[in-house]
Amino acid sequence: MKKLTQKIITMGADFSTKKALKTTLNFLGIKPENIDKLYIELKNSFYRDVFKRISPKDKILFLPQCLRKQNC
DSSP states (O other): OHHHHHHHHHTTOOOSSHHHHHHHHHHTTOOHHHHHHHHHHHHHHHHHHHHHHSOGGGOOOOOOGGGSOTTO
16 A cells, blocks of 8 residues: 555655545545555654654653553
């Protein structure tokens, strides 16, 4: 799926929004449950180098409620 998406981007598709990606992948017959996963993978790969350049002291980690300590 990642190779397919890279090929589509190379052809000029704009996946800057989740809606654009969903529309394209729905058109290609990709299962809806795979679209969110692919969107996250794409965004992570796009921003990985930028994130690496940020000093650890300047990063913030936000955790969803389900991953926080129950007694805090």
